[in-house]
Amino acid sequence: MKVLLYLSDLLIPFVVLFIVGYGMAAKIPVYDSFIKGAETGLKTVGKLAPVFIGLVAATGVLRASGLLEQIAAMIGKILPDSLFPSAVVPLGIVRLFSSSAASGLLLEIYKQYGTDSLAGLTASLMMCCTETIFYTMSVYFTSVGIKKTRYTLCGALIAAFAGILACAVLARQMI
Numbered sequence: 001m002k003v004l005l006y007l008s009d010l011l012i013p014f015v016v017l018f019i020v021g022y023g024m025a026a027k028i029p030v031y032d033s034f035i036k037g038a039e040t041g042l043k044t045v046g047k048l049a050p051v052f053i054g055l056v057a058a059t060g061v062l063r064a065s066g067l068l069e070q071i072a073a074m075i076g077k078i079l080p081d082s083l084f085p086s087a088v089v090p091l092g093i094v095r096l097f098s099s100s101a102a103s104g105l106l107l108e109i110y111k112q113y114g115t116d117s118l119a120g121l122t123a124s125l126m127m128c129c130t131e132t133i134f135y136t137m138s139v140y141f142t143s144v145g146i147k148k149t150r151y152t153l154c155g156a157l158i159a160a161f162a163g164i165l166a167c168a169v170l171a172r173q174m175i
Helices: 002-025 030-065 067-078 086-095 099-113 118-129 133-144 152-174
Strands: none
Touching (some): 030 067, 086 099, 086 118
16 A cells, blocks of 8 residues: 555656656757646636636525525425435535535535435435536636537536436435
C-alpha cells in the first residue's frame, strides 16, 4: 500500500516534467504556451462566474424557502414510502443543480435515517448515478457558446428520472 502512496506522490511532478521536457525537445515555447493557456482559462472562468453564482443562489433559495419539503410531502402522498422514500425527493431535486448541496442533504439523510435504511441506500445510489444536469449544461454550453440546446435538457431530465427510479428499485432489492 505504501508503494502506491509513493507512486502517487511522484506522478504529478513526473507528468509536469515530462510535458516540459517534451515541449523543450520539440522546440515549443513552453512558458509562452502556459501563459496563453492560463489567459484563456481565466477568460473562461470570467464567462462562467455569473452562471455559478446563479446556480448557487437558486439552490440556496430552494433549500431556504421550504419548497423542497413541500414537494416531498406532495410526492409522499402520491407514493408510499415503501415504494419511494419521500425523504430522498429533496436530494433528487437539488442534485439536478448542485452536487455539493446534494452532499449536504445526503449527510442529513444519513443522520436521520441511517446509511442502511431504504432512504439511505436510495440516496447513496442516487448520488452515484445522477448528474448535476443544470450545472453541467450551463458550464459546457456557456463555455462553448451554444445558445440553442435543442433536446439536451429534455433527454437529460428523462435519463435522470429513470436513474432515480432505478435507484429506488435497486435499493429495495438490497434491503
